[in-house]
Amino acid sequence: xxxxxxxVSTIAGSISPKVPAAAFTNAHAGAAAASPGAAARIAAxxxxxxxxxxxxxxxxxxxxxSLSLPEGAVYALLGRNGAGKSSLVRCLLGQQRATAGRAxxxxxxxxxxxxxxxxQVGVVPEQPDAPPGVTARQLARLCRPLYPCWDGSGFEAxxxxxxxxxxxxxxxxxxxxxxxxxxxxxLAPHPRxxxxxxPTLGLDAVARRxxxxxxxxxxxxxxxxxxxxxxxxxxxxxxxxxxGILAGGRLLLDEEIERLKQRFRHIWLPxxxxxxxxxxxxxxxxxxxxxxxxxxxxxxxxxxxxxxAFQASPSGAGAEASPLTLEExxxxxxxxxxxxxxPGAEGDPR
Amino acid sequence: MRGAAAxxxxxxxxxxxxLLASPLLGLLALAAPLLPGTADAGGADLRDTAVLFVALxxxxxxxxxxxxxxxxxxxxxxxxxxxFSRPLSGAAIWAGKLGxxxxxxxxxxxxxxxxxxxxxxxxxxxxxxxxxxxxxxxxLALWLGALPLxxxxxxxxxxxxxxxxxxLALDLAGAVTTAAVALVxxxxxxxxxWLDPGWVARLAAAGLGLASIGxxxxxxxxxxxxxxxxxxxxxxxxxxxxxxxxxxxxAFAAVAVRWxxxxxxxxxxxxxxxxxPGQAWVALSGxxxxxxxxxxxxxxxxxxxxxxxxxxxxxxxxVFPVAFSADGRRAVWAEYDGAQESSPVVLLMDLDRPxxxxxxxxxxxxxxxGRLAISPHGDRxxxxxxxxxxxYELAGGRLLATHSFEDLGEWPEPVFMGEDxxxxxxxxxxxxxxxxxxxxxxxxxxxxxxxxxxxxxxLSPDASRIAINSPAGAVAVFDLAGGRQLARLSQQGARVxxxxxxxxxxxRQVVGPDGAELVLLDGDGRRLPDSPRFRLPPGAAxxxxxxxxxxxxxxxxxxxxxxxxxxxxWKLLDLRRGRMLSIGPRSLQALMPPSPLTPxxxxxxxxxxxxxxxxxxxxxxxxxxxxxxxxxxVYRPPM
Numbered sequence: 001x002x003x004x005x006x007x008v009s010t011i012a013g014s015i016s017p018k019v020p021a022a023a024f025t026n027a028h029a030g031a032a033a034a035s036p037g038a039a040a041r042i043a044a045x046x047x048x049x050x051x052x053x054x055x056x057x058x059x060x061x062x063x064x065x066s067l068s069l070p071e072g073a074v075y076a077l078l079g080r081n082g083a084g085k086s087s088l089v090r091c092l093l094g095q096q097r098a099t100a101g102r103a104x105x106x107x108x109x110x111x112x113x114x115x116x117x118x119x120q121v122g123v124v125p126e127q128p129d130a131p132p133g134v135t136a137r138q139l140a141r142l143c144r145p146l147y148p149c150w151d152g153s154g155f156e157a158x159x160x161x162x163x164x165x166x167x168x169x170x171x172x173x174x175x176x177x178x179x180x181x182x183x184x185x186x187l188a189p190h191p192r193x194x195x196x197x198x199p200t201l202g203l204d205a206v207a208r209r210x211x212x213x214x215x216x217x218x219x220x221x222x223x224x225x226x227x228x229x230x231x232x233x234x235x236x237x238x239x240x241x242x243x244g245i246l247a248g249g250r251l252l253l254d255e256e257i258e259r260l261k262q263r264f265r266h267i268w269l270p271x272x273x274x275x276x277x278x279x280x281x282x283x284x285x286x287x288x289x290x291x292x293x294x295x296x297x298x299x300x301x302x303x304x305x306x307x308x309a310f311q312a313s314p315s316g317a318g319a320e321a322s323p324l325t326l327e328e329x330x331x332x333x334x335x336x337x338x339x340x341x342x343p344g345a346e347g348d349p350r
Numbered sequence: 351m352r353g354a355a356a357x358x359x360x361x362x363x364x365x366x367x368x369l370l371a372s373p374l375l376g377l378l379a380l381a382a383p384l385l386p387g388t389a390d391a392g393g394a395d396l397r398d399t400a401v402l403f404v405a406l407x408x409x410x411x412x413x414x415x416x417x418x419x420x421x422x423x424x425x426x427x428x429x430x431x432x433x434f435s436r437p438l439s440g441a442a443i444w445a446g447k448l449g450x451x452x453x454x455x456x457x458x459x460x461x462x463x464x465x466x467x468x469x470x471x472x473x474x475x476x477x478x479x480x481x482x483x484x485x486x487x488x489x490l491a492l493w494l495g496a497l498p499l500x501x502x503x504x505x506x507x508x509x510x511x512x513x514x515x516x517x518l519a520l521d522l523a524g525a526v527t528t529a530a531v532a533l534v535x536x537x538x539x540x541x542x543x544w545l546d547p548g549w550v551a552r553l554a555a556a557g558l559g560l561a562s563i564g565x566x567x568x569x570x571x572x573x574x575x576x577x578x579x580x581x582x583x584x585x586x587x588x589x590x591x592x593x594x595x596x597x598x599x600x601a602f603a604a605v606a607v608r609w610x611x612x613x614x615x616x617x618x619x620x621x622x623x624x625x626x627p628g629q630a631w632v633a634l635s636g637x638x639x640x641x642x643x644x645x646x647x648x649x650x651x652x653x654x655x656x657x658x659x660x661x662x663x664x665x666x667x668x669v670f671p672v673a674f675s676a677d678g679r680r681a682v683w684a685e686y687d688g689a690q691e692s693s694p695v696v697l698l699m700d701l702d703r704p705x706x707x708x709x710x711x712x713x714x715x716x717x718x719x720g721r722l723a724i725s726p727h728g729d730r731x732x733x734x735x736x737x738x739x740x741x742y743e744l745a746g747g748r749l750l751a752t753h754s755f756e757d758l759g760e761w762p763e764p765v766f767m768g769e770d771x772x773x774x775x776x777x778x779x780x781x782x783x784x785x786x787x788x789x790x791x792x793x794x795x796x797x798x799x800x801x802x803x804x805x806x807x808x809l810s811p812d813a814s815r816i817a818i819n820s821p822a823g824a825v826a827v828f829d830l831a832g833g834r835q836l837a838r839l840s841q842q843g844a845r846v847x848x849x850x851x852x853x854x855x856x857x858r859q860v861v862g863p864d865g866a867e868l869v870l871l872d873g874d875g876r877r878l879p880d881s882p883r884f885r886l887p888p889g890a891a892x893x894x895x896x897x898x899x900x901x902x903x904x905x906x907x908x909x910x911x912x913x914x915x916x917x918x919x920w921k922l923l924d925l926r927r928g929r930m931l932s933i934g935p936r937s938l939q940a941l942m943p944p945s946p947l948t949p950x951x952x953x954x955x956x957x958x959x960x961x962x963x964x965x966x967x968x969x970x971x972x973x974x975x976x977x978x979x980x981x982x983x984v985y986r987p988p989m
Contacts (some may be wrong), residue, residue, distance in 0.1 A: 015917060053392070090431075090578065092578075093434070093522040094434075094577075094580070095431055095434045095435075095578040096576050096577065096578060096579045097577075097582065113351075114434070115438055115439040115440075115442075115575075116437065117435050117437075118434075118435060118436055118438070119439040121435075123435035125430060125431055125432075125435070129428060129429045129430075129431045130429070130432050131360075131364060131424075131429060131432070132429075133364050134363075134364060135361070136359070138363060141360075142356055142357075142359075143436060145352060145356050146352075146353060146356060146436050146437050146438060147437065248367070279515040298845040342873075
């Protein structure tokens with residue numbers, strides 16, 4: 001379940017050499033892959049991707065991505081536009097056949113057993129895809145006989161909470177209302193797995209908040225496993241316990257969010273001495289940038305003891321370390337500006 | 351099933367307005383007689399025509415629009431994922447959506463017809479146009495059957511045009527290849543197998559069925575295998591349709607090749623078979639395995655076994671389709687240039703080379719000649735087309751002489767008397783007229799007229815005399831130069847038959863209660879004193895009689911039974927010794943020249959049903975020549 005190699009982008013103005021993929025091993029999978037029995041257990045988890053590759057022509061939209069979600073996990077799959085999230089999600093939903101690798105839902109091949117598996121999966125798509133001429137109530141009428149368990153009253157209650165008219169055609173609802181109908185439809189059959197593909201794209205702040213409030217409520221009630229792709233990183237920090245970052249179709253990172261945030265630090269050195277660069281190198285920085293007299297360094301695997309030793313050295317006098325938000329980590333890993341610099345180079349992005 | 355039903359219900363509910371609008375449009379059509387300028391038209395007929403038109407147009411339009419959009423539009427707008435995110439199989443989505451499109455199209459037709467039908471029933475429906483269109487004629491049934499096909503076709507078109515992926519190239523290539531293979535195969539079949547309209551209709555129906563199956567499977571594959579991926583869907587659609595249609599067409603082509611790649615030994619039997627006067631070639635044809643009425647014809651070179659596929663046009667039972675020159679060096683026959691009923695072409699083949707190939711002559715005839723006669727040296731050919739007789743030069747196709755005859759009961763019967771004169775027998779109301787066409791001057795000279803006794807005629811080899819066999823069992827011999835009756839051959843209580851032999855003598859047979867007796871007469875019908883008598887027991891008679899050489903006759907013995915004539919075998923009649931020998935068992939069948947006036951030769955050809963063989967009449971030795979089939983001649987024996 002570990003990645004073999006990962007190309008890494010860095011924060012704006014900084015650059016780092018490629019980082020060994022082992023650094024971003026899926027912790028769940030890594031723990032379980034120790035034995036064949038554990039591997040089988042992973043395969044039976046609500047969701048597992050095994051080296052999925054999706055190719056369009058000569059371009060790899062998804063390139064050997066592996067990840068797995070245990071029961072109850074809330075996983076945020078992050079990535080810039082075109083990173084391959086939607087292609088991966090379609091593979092996981094059995095809607096698209098992977099060029100290589102396979103997607104497993106509850107231990108069964110998602111492509112082969114899609115129709116059966118969908119009874120346990122709720123889906124909110126990136127773009128509302130319900131037929132535009134049909135009302136939310138008619139959509140519920142279509143879906144009700146398809147699921148073993150359908151919470152009709154819960155569906156109606158959610159529409160009321162979202163203030164969505166149940167008898168208005170789907171195509172005449174606002175984008176936010178369409179997203180809410182999609183969420184209500186996804187939650188009504190009490191799915192064991194919820195896959196949300198950028199569900200708040202284009203929603204205003206209020207609709208977005210309502211969406212996530214509803215989602216959080218459901219998670220709290222039933223402990224549903226969730227795979228969420230989104231650009232709303234603030235919301236991810238609120239609900240997800242784990243995140244993966246896709247860039248260029250490859251999974252750069254797959255880690256618990258708390259651990260991720262502990263691992264990444266900005267180190268500020270206000271007045272660097274001639275030997276400061278060499279001393280900073282001992283902290284294994286991903287990249288650095290010089291701003292006026294100050295040196296700003298991103299450290300990926302922050303070690304408190306080594307940092308204290310650095311602070312105590314003459315080169316590290318006055319150095320400070322500050323944590324990064326998930327958004328800063330995301331930008332650091334996938335940001336466009338850093339790609340303009342050669343690996344290992346220093347620069348001044350002013 | 352539950353999933354398909356759910357999708358079907360959902361799709362129908364989405365189109366409920368259409369189902370409501372259909373009867374309203376049908377009601378509107380009822381008002382057609384009220385339109386200005388329609389006062390002269392029959393009110394009920396106009397009303398029914400309008401209702402029918404609205405029903406057909408509405409249902410067609412519904413099939414067209416829904417077929418092209420019910421899946422294609424959802425796929426293009428990425429809305430198909432809504433269904434694939436539910437516990438619905440691809441088959442259920444496909445069946446539900448396309449099934450709803452078909453039901454909507456059917457419902458639109460029936461609901462639009464409903465007001466008109468109710469009005470008709472209220473008015474006593476018997477003679478109304480609408481009632482007639484619905485009940486005794488299959489118009490509506492055909493239309494209702496065509497609507498699903500229209501849905502499938504438009505679905506196919508909707509998907510490929512919306513996707514516009516590289517698989518469009520396969521669609522085009524597949525369509526062109528399939529159409530080309532089908533067309534080439536069909537044209538080859540039509541060319542060689544003369545498909546009748548019923549078979550063409552069956553083939554067209556099979557093609558339509560294959561296309562329907564292909565479209566049905568392709569549309570299912572597009573949804574089931576392609577799911578929400580438009581390109582993959584297009585690929586599945588194209589591969590399935592191209593695969594099925596191409597496989598079907600290739601199977602058709604393979605069957606056609608099997609039907610067409612046959613030799614004389616593959617025929618079910620030989621129906622026409624005749625040896626050229628030189629005994630080098632056999633012209634034969636017969637029914638072959640394949641479509642009904644399929645027959646194939648060949649020219650078989652006896653020495654080498656090489657067979658040449660020909661398309662002898664089918665003549666009547668009495669007319670052999672190939673004419674050989676008396677010296678056996680040339681053969682001519684007529685074929686349709688292309689498919690049946692296309693313009694005819696006359697082919698010529700020199701028979702003196704085993705590797706000979708037929709050559710098209712430049713002879714132009716509007717219709718297929720019913721009879722052909724070739725001059726003794728094989729330089730000229732007389733073609734009978736309807737009531738017209740034309741003489742052509744074979745080398746250049748030049749028309750040498752032509753004449754049309756009126757009031758004929760049968761085709762003119764031409765016989766060359768040398769290269770420059772053509773004797774023509776014309777049957778008119780129980781009268782036979784003989785005329786000579788002088789080819790260099792193109793003048794027609796009436797020669798004689800005599801009564802036609804109504805049965806088979808036998809011309810003497812020099813065409814100077816004729817023996818006419820009457821159904822009553824008598825024979826009249828006439829001199830063709832002046833029409834004088836030379837002899838009347840009859841016998842009380844017995845049937846008399848006679849035909850001329852190659853040396854100009856008449857073979858006369860008397861069939862009575864005591865059996866059959868054969869004697870030879872001179873050309874005028876007079877008894878030859880030294881002619882031996884050959885007898886067959888009661889119930890048997892001589893059939894076809896050929897002269898092998900001056901001293902021997904070859905005769906077929908026929909057994910008369912309730913079921914008709916049965917061939918009993920071939921007899922060798924030794925004229926010098928007056929003996930009759932059996933040449934072989936009953937299963938042995940002789941292949942003789944097309945005319946009894948051509949000597950059969952000293953070693954005639956036979957078939958035992960499996961082999962072609964030659965029997966030396968001197969020694970009785972048999973020589974196997976190659977594979978053959980049973981020969982059941984379609985000719986009636988002249989005796």
